[in-house]
Amino acid sequence: MKVRPKVKRMVGLTGTPSSNGLMDLWAEFRILDMGERLGRFIGQYRETYFKPDKRNGAIVYSYKPLAFAEDAIYEKISDITVSMKSEDYLDMPVLITNELIVHLSEKEREVYETLRKELVVSIKDKEIDAINAAALSNKLLQMASGAVYDEDKNFIQVHDRKLDALEDLIEGANGKPVLVAYWFKHDLERIKNRFDVRELKTSKDIKDWNEGNISVGLIHPQSAGHGLNLQAGGSTLIWFSLTWSLELYQQTNARIYRQGQNETVVIHHIIAKGTIDENVIKALNKKNVGQEELLEAVKARLEKGDL
Known part of the structure; x- marks a missing residue:
């Protein structure tokens, strides 16, 4: 300043x-x-x-x-x-968003609800606790994804519902490249253990993705949220686990939904029914509405010739 x-x-x-x-x-x-x-x-x-x-x-x-x-x-x-949205000035592809709902079993839901209400739960002889609201939110988001970290930073498997859904989506892509966004490290490990995937971390990874040499690519929103051009390698993005950050969410989506994309873009969200996943996707949509209102307000003035 x-x-x-x-x-x-x-x-x-x-x-x-x-x-x-x-x-x-x-x-x-x-x-x-x-x-x-x-x-x-x-x-x-x-x-x-x-x-x-x-x-x-x-x-x-x-x-x-x-x-x-x-x-x-x-x-x-x-x-x-002045607001200038890309879709208003550029030839952008069709964008389709989808929510794939997965359901926890009665036993899995009982574990989730116990932690939510009591702030502590025992899983496979390990005690998982949350000391405050922020920690609880984080633990519940982990559980919704399928695993949770204990105090020793080892993760405990809770369910495979999202992995099963991811398998269905990958198979449904019929060989087309798929980009998967994850949030927790245990998401990365569990996905790697089940599927033949590759993290997009280096310039070589990104080059191979854009040349169509990677069937399933993995990205983390914090490392892939800004500046990467991934539209040449595929047009399908799957959110395995969500982030509360609208900025990271939108910027990650924009890696494939951008100028130069020639295919219809499909963005899937795997949502665990009755969990904090539903709160996160609702919050992202609400924040987006507020931001869109701002952009529309200043765009309207531009269209009227006031600027």
Whole structure:
């Protein structure tokens, strides 16, 4: 910020301006206009447009926008903001999204529900516990995927429902290359143990994928979320396990759904029924709606010739 006043012209580019909600916008515009539109301090921005949401006594964990906040913020930033969505200006392929629901057995669901309600459960003589809400969310997401780590960082198998579903999807691709996104290391290990797959980690891996030499490629959203061009190698992406991050989710999808893709893109989500998976996909869709509203608001002004 010390250097910013010396910069005469600055342009900020992002594909995910508010991936986790309106709170994200403050930092971006603080750099662009040095606080002219949304305030110089994050505290001032919060007090003006938000109210406490989740809290524990005096400690506030999250905030939610006031009723007028969305329109007011869009109006504040509209004079220096332009939205140009790729599908509006480029010849983009058809995009199909799909949710494949898997069902836990009665015994598997009992294990899941015990951890959710009691914060502790015994699996194969190992005790799995969660010390707080964040840890519980993480453990439940692991269980939904099929395994969970114990205190020694060894994973314990809970079910194979998602692996079975993944097998069906791979077979259903009829030999076409498939890209699989995973979140936990035990997802990676279990997938590797069952299928002939290859991680996309090096430039050689990416080259081989784009040349069609890899049938099933594995990517992690944190390492493959930005900058990779994978559209030449395939058009099917399977989310084996999900992430709460809309930014990583959208950027991972954009590795194959981008300019230069010549095939219909199909994005599958393997969702464990009645688990936290359903909360995650709902949250991603909700965050996306909020971001789309922002993009549409500034795009509308552009179309009217106001910018």
